[in-house]
Amino acid sequence: MVEFKESMMKEFDMTDLGKMKYFLGIEVVQFDDGIFISHAKYVMEVLRRFGMEHSNSVENPMVPGFKISKDENGIEMDGSFFKQLIGSMMYLTATRPDIMYALSLLSRRGGSHELIGFTGxxxxGSVEDRRSISGYVFMLSGAVVTWSSRK
Known part of the structure; x- marks a missing residue:
């Protein structure tokens, strides 16, 4: 391991910063018997950003059996604020898969539920090796559900 690191430092301009502690908002703690990852710092940043740092914590992300319905008499919410909140929370599902169901319910969009596909x-097409290039994307209600790009 040390030899590899030294050879990389000779070849590339780099600095040894030691063991990784944070990566893309994920805290990483390395032990001899395993690696622990946590989004605790990111969660606190999200809570502060959306003014929820004093909210009560819960064990379940959603009350079992609870049904979400549209409140026709409710206050209209800023769509971009809501999308930012849901997007920030979706990033947490890498370390918290238990919140995925609740987030998917909250992020449902209205509209036609139309499935649209594009291919090409x-x-x-590749000038270097004369290989073909193809791809596709399928969208449901304006959101990408699957895509591929191949050479």
Missing amino acids: SDYV
Whole structure:
């Protein structure tokens, strides 16, 4: 391991910062018997950003059996604020898969539920190796559900 690190430092301009502690908002703690990851710092930043730092914590992300319905007499919410909140929470599902169901219910969009697909290909399109390039994307209600790009 030390030899590899030294050879990389000779080849590339880099600095040894020691063991990784944070990566893309995820706290990483390394032990001899395993690695622990946590989003605790990111969660606190999200709570502060959306003014929820004093909210009560719960064991379940959603009350079992609870049904969400539209409040016709409710206050209209800023759509961009709501999308930012849901997007910030979706990032947490990497370490908290238990919140995925509740987030997917909250992030449902109205509209036609229309499935749209786009495809494209270029036969022998790569100039370097004359290989074909193809791809597709499928969207449901304006959100990408699957995509691929191949050479």
